[in-house]
Amino acid sequence: MPELPEVEVVRRGLADHVVGRSVVAVDIRGHRVARRHLAGPLDLADRLTGTTVVAARRRGKYLWLELADHAAGHGDPDETALIAHLGMSGQMLVEPADAPLEKHAHAVLALRDPDGSEGLHLRFVDQRTFGGLYLDDLVTDTFAGADALIPSTLAHIAPDPLETAYDQASVVRRMKARHTQIKRALLDQSLVSGIGNIYADEALWRARLHGERMTDALTKPVLSALLDHARDVMGEALGKGGTSFDALYVNVNGASGYFERSLNAYGREGEPCRRCGRPMRREAFMNRSSFSCPRCQPRPRTVRRTATSPATSSGVRRSVRG
DNA sequence: CGTTCCTCCTGCTAGC
DNA sequence: TGCTAGCAGGAGGAAC
Structure with missing residues (x-):
């Protein structure tokens, strides 16, 4: 991919x-x-x-x-x-x-x-x-x-982490202003581009974050560290992939697998976490799969389902309507 | 408006 | 052995 x-x-x-x-x-x-x-x-x-x-x-x-x-x-x-x-x-x-x-x-x-x-x-x-x-x-x-x-x-596609126009402080501000799950934000090409399902899982694993954590509940330093990891993992993959095409064949099939052996999260269901040894889990997410470590990346405690029950009597999260 | 969900497509694989 | 169901997922646009 x-x-x-x-x-x-x-x-x-x-x-x-x-x-x-x-x-x-x-x-x-x-x-x-x-x-x-x-x-x-x-x-x-x-x-x-x-x-x-x-x-x-x-x-x-x-x-x-x-x-x-x-x-x-x-x-x-x-x-x-x-x-x-x-x-x-x-x-x-x-x-x-x-x-x-x-x-x-x-x-x-x-x-x-x-x-x-x-x-x-x-x-x-x-x-x-x-x-x-x-x-x-x-x-x-x-x-x-x-x-x-x-x-x-x-014009609506945001700069990716490997280009000079990329402004991470701006991305962090915009992420923090959103109310959505962090993995959704990573995949939103209008916030930061270039990240797909594989590198989103890799960045979340490195940052020890579960993808369902809410953007507005994370601190700016945590968001920034996550984006650092996304940039790093994609840069490392590029370093390995850049060597695999020859003169007349512009290799481009992402499935050719040169980086596959370096993946720490994606596709590793049941295999030991490379940090703590716990079996990696797989969860359904947005009609696809997410891979994470159950110990290093604990699920968020508050499972607020915004789609089904937005009612919040306390109004703590409701800052817009005065 | 912001956020979530659905759909497009085909080859491979698991399971009966 | 042969069939089917399920899976892979980027991104636009519909739906809420």
Whole structure:
């Protein structure tokens, strides 16, 4: 499952093997991969053809290629990006054009080198088709300052812990102002981006916090330490994943497992906690699974169910309504 | 408005 | 052996 480290590995591969090349032909296979491109797959293919990739960027789990458009008379040159989200199972592969087409190849971009030679494909392959491609205009990035640009549809995605625009004090303030479970907050890409189910569990284990602790009941230093752990664990995973792709194959499948052996929480139900030896537990959470240590990460005592019974006679938590 | 819940998809695995 | 049910989960948008 590609989260920040896996997506960054892909971005680096794209920076090495796609930036500087031009798109000479595009085949969008099926409609689903372009479902976020509202003008449809044919429009996506038309507008991609003839562009040159000038940069490969990322925020959180989103990737985008900045495009320069050679088409004459185009009104907005240099301000378009091809956005790629890998979803659950997406891959970006750079391969020889004569390589056998993958079963789930949904988009094929034929590339041309600056010297005019051809023969490489950039392919978007996605088994479960949660991912997709679309074009978008670049706008000023309000998180990063006037010089930085971001696709308009990603304006609500917060900076991730590995970029310079990331302001942890601000994230902590916004988290503390929320009234929700801490794991939900970690997964909320508008608060801090890049964290998925795996790294959320890893960060919570390192911080010795149960994911159902409430954000507004945690102190700012605790929240900050948790975010430090999230940054650390993703940085360590990136350090291990960055070595596993070779020249023509932009490895990007998060399931390839290079970091798997280093996980302390995710997927370790019944196995001993690497701190205290207690068997790790698995609990249902948001229609998926959470893994934690029953001793190091005790469940919160107050199980307030906000959805079913918001009634609080004391009104302690009700600060809004005067 | 803030927060929670549902849905999209397909390959693999457990269980009968 | 072959079938089915369950599971994996990112993110948008509906629902509350």
